[in-house]
Amino acid sequence: MSASPIFLGVIGVGGVGTAFLQQLARLPNAPQLVVLARSSQTLLAPTPAYSPAIPAADWATAAATPSLTKSGALQAEEIATYLASAPGRAILVDNTSDISLARQYPTFLKKGISVVTPNKKGFSDDLSLWKDIFASAAEGKALVYHESTVGAGLPVLSTLKDLVATGDEVTRIEGVFSGTLSFLFNTFAPASGSSDAQWSAVVAQAKELGYTEPDPRDDLNGMDVARKLTILARIAGLEVSSPDSFPIESLIPAELASLPSSADGITQFMSRLPEFDAQMANVKDTAEKQGKVVRYVGSIDVAAKAVKVGLQYFDKDSAIAGLKGSDNIISFYTKRYGANPLIVQGAGAGGDVTAMGVSADLIKVVERLR
């Protein structure tokens, strides 16, 4: 509750990082930005005063500020040492999607530096890293907030944590966790009205709109969803060893899985995808005949300790079927909430809403450290 200074290091100035810096600039009582790093360059507030601070602005503006110390890429260990020596508590915001930086969270945390991040890699990798992160946080009396690793700024992890912490029994978690796959299925098999579009055409459209990764197979393989499920399952108390320890239904036809990930491989993939349209049309029709629609979902059955990711049929009047655009939806079935789940729905991707989750976490960490 005291007003001791808090120091902030930010790594990553991509889409999320840039949106985060814009939000940081407008936060009242924001911590002092003393490290701003991107892949090949680092800005530091000069020691030993850690002042003047770096302005919270886009990279070019920040880098043009006089009186900052500039260097090439620093090792995570060096940034941790710099932050730990600041005259007050420190926070690292990791706005990258870099697994190697995530593996260094324990180094920061043990030094008492709290971590806030939308980077899902560290929390969805081997269970040993998950355990190391939280043990290191306890050891360093530091905090770890990672709301935006699932559903971006939507209140997903905070809600699950509240349910667990207050003693509710979470029985099942189910939802659409990928904005890309949400768009693909809402377009391919809408719950109201109908669509004649072939699956491959919908994928091509999504790629053109920039809704997919540069290589759409990075969405279609289901791994992004599997990583999110891993995080949720662990918070719900399941010891999921890794995101490939449970069934994931890939939407990449087996025949195309071995095409290279090069630009040429992507082109080949897109041009051959129509060969498999009949398969997806068949899935759609089968659902249709049951009065249902097909969706790509992740689910966690807590009691059965079963996590899975793949296609499933849903009643047309269900919340999952009625999803719009590229929205996510997450349903928590619990003992207290009974037959009707607690549902959170909305945009689950995008720079601004992802950064919002990061900023809101940062505010909470600052409130706890002050």
Add this chain to the structure above:
Amino acid sequence: MSASPIFLGVIGVGGVGTAFLQQLARLPNAPQLVVLARSSQTLLAPTPAYSPAIPAADWATAAATPSLTKSGALQAEEIATYLASAPGRAILVDNTSDISLARQYPTFLKKGISVVTPNKKGFSDDLSLWKDIFASAAEGKALVYHESTVGAGLPVLSTLKDLVATGDEVTRIEGVFSGTLSFLFNTFAPASGSSDAQWSAVVAQAKELGYTEPDPRDDLNGMDVARKLTILARIAGLEVSSPDSFPIESLIPAELASLPSSADGITQFMSRLPEFDAQMANVKDTAEKQGKVVRYVGSIDVAAKAVKVGLQYFDKDSAIAGLKGSDNIISFYTKRYGANPLIVQGAGAGGDVTAMGVSADLIKVVERLR
């Protein structure tokens, strides 16, 4: 972050209060319960040690504990003085729906006692009380958490506060905020299938199931919804002077409004309600002819500073129309979220889920005070 002791006073042992005590008993690192009060009796841990603490249990068990100081009802001021003298930070949990206790929050807060409550009265009364509460909290460096005042344990206020704090522009908030009115309209005018039930029969059924207040007019007058809207609008930045400062469409026929609130008055109201079934059938049919359904909603247009509560028509495939049982739904339209709102949905009433919001708030306050 230190492990200094925190002392807890709890007032109210009704449905929410009893569920809260059950949850408190299972919280790790719970604060020490040193005051437990109901309308006519108070239990206190003996001074000056404020130890042994009161067990977190139902009233009868707690009251049977030896070594506690017992008294009749204490003034709020006396409880505040007792808590403020404890050897550590203190928190008041108000599990009543008592406006007069809510008017005393500033007394507690100025003494540094944080307040956690599901009691919506204090936050939805005159704007002067709202301002006094938050000014007193700042003065006493105390915290105020009241998640369960809107939507019970659903993450409604925390989500709105995060949106506002991170600089999003909330343009509109809309939803079904009453479990009772949700049940009435989901039953009277379901979005899928159809119902022949008359309005008065649905009200009678809800009353029988215990879904309404003992006097159903306390639900039908819309005031509970208006109080929740007042709280949301204030957090969104609107200076709403009181919950009767904006249009509220009452579902009590004008001809029956003056019936007394006695048991006899309630009986008369229920027996005369069928006279007005044609009016509600007409509303339902009008919606039907437009392919829509009628729902009782609250909405806040932030830019226009317009708050209103009443009947509105919704497309049958909309999330509000598809609501089940007595669920609440709250949609936040914001600049960042664009055309598709951020939606929170689920049970918005009931002892367990309301207490969950209180317990989760308590955990957050303890985390910030430690």
